[in-house]
Amino acid sequence: MTEARITKDVFGTLPDGREVERVTLRGDGGFEVRIITYGAALQALLVPDAQGRVDDVVLGHDDLLSYLKLRRFFGATVGRYANRIAKARFELDGQEVRLDANNGAHALHGGPDGFDRKLWQIVATEDGAQPSVTMLYVSPDGEANYPGRLDVRVTYQLIGPMELSVTFSARTTRTTVVNLTNHSFFNLDGLAAGTDTLDHRLTLAADHYLAIDETAIPLAGPPHSVAGTPFDFREAHPVGARIRADDAQIRCGRGYDHNFCLREGSGVRFAARLASPRSGRVMELHTDQPGLQIYSGNYIDATVSGKGRVYRQSDAICLEPQVWPDSPNRPDFPSARLTPDSVYKHETVYRFSIAGASV
Template structure:
C-alpha cells in the first residue's frame, strides 16, 4: 500500500477550547507543506537545497500560542481586503462604508480582526499524487463593516514534485469588495542558516509600480515607471543592492513595501523569480492577479521569534499577489468589486527548483 501523502494532527487549542488542526502535504525529496486552520496559514514549507538538504523556508512558529500572542501574518490567508484601504473608508454604489482602522488611519489586511485571526474549517482533503486540502471560512454580512456574507475557500495543493498551488474562491450575498492573498515570509537560505534575504536575487515581471506616501497609501496619478529606479527588477538584482539608496520611495517604505503592476496577461503567468545564491534554492511565482506587493521585511524588529531564531529586519521577503492597494477608492485601478452573481477566483503557484550554490 502506498504511503499517505497527506496527514493531519492537532496543532493546538484556542482559548475557547476549539482545536486548531494541521494538515501536512508531502511531495518528492522531502518537499512538504504544512497548513494550519488558524488563519488558513502556511505554517511550514520544507524545500531541498542544491545539495539535497531540506529546510523550512517560511517564517512562523512551532506552537499556536505564539501565533495568538503577536499578529505578524506569518503564512496567513489575509482578507477580506489584503493591503491598505485609505482612511478606512470607501464608497460602494453610493453608500459610504467605514471600516475599523488598524494601520494608523487606514485599514490593513481586513482590519483588527481579519481572516488571518479566524478558525477555518477543513471541508475536503485529497490524497494521491497531488495531495490537497480545502478550507472554508464564512464571513458574516457586516463583519468588519464589509457588506455581504462572504463564503471563502482556499485550497493548498501540491501540483508538482516541488510545486505548491494556492487557490482562493469566494461568493457573496451582496455586492462587496474582495482581495485575498497568502502572506508568507520567504527565506530561501532556510531558517536554520540564520541569514537574511538581502543577497537573494529577485526578478519581477513589471514595468511600473505604485509610488506611496509616508503612510504607504498609493499617490494620486498613474503608476510610475521602474526604469532608472531601485524598483527595476526586470532583470535579476539582489534585494539589498539598492535598498539603502537615497530614494524618496525607498525612504517611504523603509525599504521595499510597494505594489508592482504586473504586465497584462491572461490566466496564471510568471510574476516573479527569487533565488538564493547561498542555498541554490529557486522559487518561481506564477499568478493570475494584477499586482504583486513586494515587502522586504522592513518592520521585523527582533520583537518576535519563532522556529529557533529571532526575526530581524530583512530576514525574509513577502511576495503577495493581489489586486492593487486602495482599489476601492481608485476607479483607475483594477476593480475589487464582487457581486452576488460573480465568483472571486485567485490562483498562485510557487514552483521550486535548484541551481548551483556558491557556498
Template sequence: MAETRITRDVFGSLPDGREVERVTLRGADGFEARIITFGAALQALLVPDAHGAVDDVVLGHDDLLSYVKLRKFFGATVGRYANRIAGARFTLDGDDVRLEANDGAHALHGGPDGFDRKLWQIVATEDGEQPSVTLLYVSPDGEANYPGRLDVRVTYQLTGPMELSVTFAARTTRTTIVNLTNHSFFNLDGLAAGTGILDHRLTLAADHYLAIDETAIPLPGPPHDVAATPFDFRDAQAIGARIRADDAQIKCGRGYDHNFCLRGGDGVHLAARLESPRSGRVMELLTDQPGLQVYSGNYIDATVSGKGRVFRQSDALCLEPQVWPDTPNRPDFPSARLAPDEVYKHETIYRFSTTGASA
C-alpha cells in the same frame, strides 16, 4: 500500497478551547507543506537545497500560542481586503462604507480582526500524487463593516514534485469588495542558516510600480516607471543592492513595501523569480492577479522569534499577489468589486527548483 501523502494532527487549542488542526502535504525529496486551520496559514514549507538538504523556508512558529499572541501574518490567508484602504472607508454603489482603522487612519489586511485571526474549517482533503486540503471560512454580512456574507475557500495543493498551488474562491450575498492573498515570508537560505535575504536575487515581470506616501497609500496619478530607479527588477537584482539608496520611495517604505503592476497575461503567468545564491534554491511565483506587493521585512525586529531563531529586519521577503492597494477608492485601478452572481477566483503557484549554490 500507495504511499500516504497527507496527514492531519492537532496543532493546539485556542483560549476558548477550540481545536486547531494541522494538515501536512508531502511531495518529492522531502518537499512538504504544513497548513494550520488558524488563519488558514502556511505554517511550514520544507524545500531541498542544491545539495539535497531540506529546510523550512517560511517564517512562523512551532506553537499555536505564538500565532495567537502576535499578529505578524506569518503564512496567513489575508482578507477580506489585503493591503490598505485609505481612511478606512470607501464608497460602493453610492453607499459610504466605514471600516475599522488599524494602520493609523487606514484599514490594513481586513482590519484588526481579519481572516488571519479566524479559525477555518477543513471541508475536503485528497490524497494521491497531488495531495490537497480545502479550508472554509464564512464571513458574516457586516463583519468588520464589510457588506455581504462572504463564503471563502482556500485550497492548498501540491501540483508538482516541488510545486505548491494556492487557490482562493469566494461568493457573496451582496455586492462587496474582495482581495485575498497568502502572506508568507520567504527566506530561501532556509531558517537554519540564520541569514537574511538581502543577497537573494529577485526578478519581477513589472514595468511599473505604485509610488506611496509616508503612510503607504498610493499617490494620485498613474503608476511610476521602474526604469532608472531602485524598483527596476526586470533583470535579476540582489534585493539589498539598492535598498538603502537615497530615494524618496525607499524612504517612504523603509525599504521595499510597494505594489508592482504586473504585465498583463491570460490566466496564471510568471510574475516573480527569487533565487538564493547561498542555498541554490529557486522559487518561481505564478499568478493571475494584477499586482504583487513586495515587502522586504522592514518592520520585523528582534522582539519577534519563532522556529528556534530571532527574526530581524530583512530576514525574509513577502511576495503577495493581489489587486492593487486602495483600489476601492481608485476607479483608475483594477477593480476588487464582487457581485452576488459572480465568483472571486485567485490562483498562485510557488514552483521550486535548484541551481548552483555558493556554499
C-alpha cells in the same frame, strides 16, 4: 502499501476549546507543506537545497500560542481586503462604507480582526499524486463593516514534485469588495542558516510600480515606471543592492513595501523569480492577479521569535499577489468589486527548483 501523501494532526487548542488542526502535504525529495486551520496559514514549507539538505523556508511558529500572542501574518490567508484601504473608508454604489482602522488612519489586511485571526474549517482533503486540502471560512454580513456574507475557500495543492498551488474562491450575498492573498515570509537560505535575504536575487515581470506616501497609500496619478529606479527588477538584482539608495520611495517604505503592477495577460502567468545563491533554492511565482506587493521585512525588529531564532529586519521577503492597494477608492485601478452573481477567483503557483549554490 503506498505511504500517505497527506496527514493531519492537532496543532493546538484555542482559549475557547476549539482545536486547531494541521494538514501536511508531502511531495518528492523531502518537499513538504504544512497548513494550519488558524488563519488558513502556511505554517511550514520544507524545500531541499542544492546539497539535498531539507529546511523550512518560511517564517512562523512551532506552537499555536505564539500565533495568538502577536499578529504578524506569518503565512496567513489575508482578507477580506489585503493591503491598505485609505482612511478606512470607501464608497460602494453611492453608499459610504466605514471600516475599522488599524494602520494609523487606514484599514490594513482586513482590519483589527481579519481572516488571519479566524479558525477555518477543513471541508475536503485528497490524497494521491497531487494531495490537497480545502478550507472554508464564512464571514458574516457586516463583519468588520464589510457588506455581504462572504463564503471563502482556499485550496492548497501539490501539483508537481516541488510545486504548490494556492487557489482562493469567494461568493457574496451582497455587492462587496474582496482582495485575498497569502502572506508568507520567505527565506530561501532556510531558517537554520540564520541569514537574511538581502543577497536573494529577485526578478519581476513589472514595468511599473505604485509610488506611495509616508503612510504607504498609493499617490494620485498613474503608476510610475521602474526604469532608472531602485524598483527596476526586470532583470535579476539582489534585494539589498539598492535598498539603501537615496530615493524618496525607498525612504517612504523603509525599503521595499510597494505594489508592482504586473504585465497584463490572461490566466496564471509568470510574475516573479526569487533565487538564493547560498542554498541554490529557486522559487518562481505565477499568478492571475494584477499586482504583487513586495515587502522586504523592513519592520521585523527582533521583538518576535519563532522556529528557534529571533526574527530581524530583512530576515525574509514577502511576495503577495493581489489586487492593487486602495482599489475601492481608485476607479483607475483594477477593480476589487464582487457581486452576488459572480465568483471571486485567485490562483497562485509557487514553483521550486534547485540551481548551483555558490557557498
